[in-house]
Amino acid sequence: MSSGSEAPTSGEYIQHHLQNLTFGQHADGSWGIAHGAQEAAAMGFWSFHVDTLAWSLILGFTFFFLFRNVAKKANSGVPSRFQAMIESVVEFVDTSVKESFHGTSRLIAPLALTLFVWVFFMNLMDLIPVDWLPTVAKASGVPYQKVVPSTDVNATLGMAITVFVLILIYSIRYKGVKGFLAELIFNPLNPKQLGMPKVVWPLVMAFNLILETVSLLAKPVSLGLRLFGNMYAGELIFILIALVFTAGSGLVGAGLSSVFGEHIPWWFWTVAVIAVFATLGANLKGKLDNKKTLWLLLGEMMVIGGLAFLGGQIMHFGWAVFHILVITLQAFIFMMLTIVYLSMASEHH
Amino acid sequence: MNMNATLILQSIAMMVFVWFCMKFIWPPLLKATDERRAKIADGLAASDRAEKALAEANVEVEQQIKAARDKAGEIVDQANQRHSQILDQAKDDAVGERQRQVAAGEAEITQSANQAREELRATVASLAVLGARQILEKEVDENTHRELLDKLIAEI
Numbered sequence A: 001m002s003s004g005s006e007a008p009t010s011g012e013y014i015q016h017h018l019q020n021l022t023f024g025q026h027a028d029g030s031w032g033i034a035h036g037a038q039e040a041a042a043m044g045f046w047s048f049h050v051d052t053l054a055w056s057l058i059l060g061f062t063f064f065f066l067f068r069n070v071a072k073k074a075n076s077g078v079p080s081r082f083q084a085m086i087e088s089v090v091e092f093v094d095t096s097v098k099e100s101f102h103g104t105s106r107l108i109a110p111l112a113l114t115l116f117v118w119v120f121f122m123n124l125m126d127l128i129p130v131d132w133l134p135t136v137a138k139a140s141g142v143p144y145q146k147v148v149p150s151t152d153v154n155a156t157l158g159m160a161i162t163v164f165v166l167i168l169i170y171s172i173r174y175k176g177v178k179g180f181l182a183e184l185i186f187n188p189l190n191p192k193q194l195g196m197p198k199v200v201w202p203l204v205m206a207f208n209l210i211l212e213t214v215s216l217l218a219k220p221v222s223l224g225l226r227l228f229g230n231m232y233a234g235e236l237i238f239i240l241i242a243l244v245f246t247a248g249s250g251l252v253g254a255g256l257s258s259v260f261g262e263h264i265p266w267w268f269w270t271v272a273v274i275a276v277f278a279t280l281g282a283n284l285k286g287k288l289d290n291k292k293t294l295w296l297l298l299g300e301m302m303v304i305g306g307l308a309f310l311g312g313q314i315m316h317f318g319w320a321v322f323h324i325l326v327i328t329l330q331a332f333i334f335m336m337l338t339i340v341y342l343s344m345a346s347e348h349h
Numbered sequence B: 001m002n003m004n005a006t007l008i009l010q011s012i013a014m015m016v017f018v019w020f021c022m023k024f025i026w027p028p029l030l031k032a033t034d035e036r037r038a039k040i041a042d043g044l045a046a047s048d049r050a051e052k053a054l055a056e057a058n059v060e061v062e063q064q065i066k067a068a069r070d071k072a073g074e075i076v077d078q079a080n081q082r083h084s085q086i087l088d089q090a091k092d093d094a095v096g097e098r099q100r101q102v103a104a105g106e107a108e109i110t111q112s113a114n115q116a117r118e119e120l121r122a123t124v125a126s127l128a129v130l131g132a133r134q135i136l137e138k139e140v141d142e143n144t145h146r147e148l149l150d151k152l153i154a155e156i
Helices: A010-018 A037-042 A050-073 A081-100 A108-127 A132-139 A153-185 A198-245 A254-260 A266-284 A290-345 B006-136 B146-155
Strands: A022-025 A031-033
Touching: A010 A198, A022 A037, A050 A081, A050 A108, A050 A153, A050 B006, A081 A108, A081 A290, A081 B006, A108 A153, A108 A198, A108 A290, A108 B006, A153 A198, A153 A290, A153 B006, A198 A290, A266 A290, B006 B146
Parallel strands: none
Antiparallel strands: A022 A031
16 A cells, blocks of 8 residues: 555556465575565476465464363363353364264364364455555565465365375275275266176276266365365455555545645554544443444544545445355365265265 | 465375364363263253152152041041040049939938937837826836837837
8 A cells, every 4th residue: 555665556456465475496596485476486386385374374273272272171061151162163063074974984073173163264364354464464574475375276275185185095995996996987887787798898987987087086176176266256356345445546535645645644544543443442342332433433434535445344344244154154165075075985886 | 376385285284283183172072072961961861850759759748648637637536536435434424423422312311311210219109108197197107008109109
């Protein structure tokens, strides 16, 4: 916004928001952070999205410590509220696993819990206003920051690959190598049952193999891409709302630029944010009733950025409310599909 | 949208977190919830049992109260019976005593009358002799007129 020497164009703004902080080998052979999408692409496969990994780990450890903390203190007595909340999540996952997975496995339930909570936390990062963390990062010298790991296809496909490996392991464990291969070759058209002449068997088997391999590979790809696609689209809409109504595009109230000139100073934003927080805080402390609070907020929005800004806030709020549903649903779908795929892998057809 | 080694690291991170969960989170949480579920089931069963026991106890109390009431009625009946018995006996006693007293009085009266008659008889003879002597103005020998005198006495 105002921190750069020149306001970014719309395209630059979007690109900046969609660019991961990439660490890899530069063209000249040195290792470092890529500046710009082209540099990042030039780094090839052996580079890393530092922001994705860092946030994944932070969120993963958040999950671990939250749940570990409760698990350590868990007993059969009267649970605390937080313990009851964690336990209800665990019970929910446990029920889902028991309903969908018809084998016995020590791994499935913890796997499902980890995926559900971890993916949910990753998706939850989407609800943090899109400019906050990148702005802070930029101010502290980090050029790019994409804070929602599940909007990085590497993260979602990475998890899907682990699930794929588990599918293979489960197939072989429950059916044996022979059974697994037989399933690939004799499905969906079984030449023996269809009473085909022996001559065409290899043809049918090859057809089956291609079909089954595709459907096998489609599992992790669809698993990873579904989550990625949903979250990426959601993130993009947040960015667009932010772009059109509040950031860089120059649509910010014309009145403001007539007061401050081309660049709105940073203290104006600080004062504005503090004013909004103070209003909300006063409401929470019971010093302002809800009606007054709403009017005051509307007034503040108008002062800060004019009608466009107000519209942007309302749209952002609406999309965020809708997104709460999306992020929960996507986390649930990721978990359920994992369970279902592994259940299929461990069952005979 | 670059595909790069983030993929691999993310897979590894996932495996590690799943292992963490499997090792340190899932077992204690599930154990606690299972234990609590068992406890709640026990508690519910116990409350069912207690309810049943209470119902049984109520029935028993009812029976005992009924028995006690019966017993009390019996005792009251007995007491009433005893009461009337005592009353009857007392009445009988009183009647007997009265008859005895009456009999004794009558006996005494009869005895006194007899005694008076005896005395009278004794006196009558001498009075008769004395009178006759007065009338005849001579000595009357009692023994001579004994027969006459006895006849007189017997007439009294």
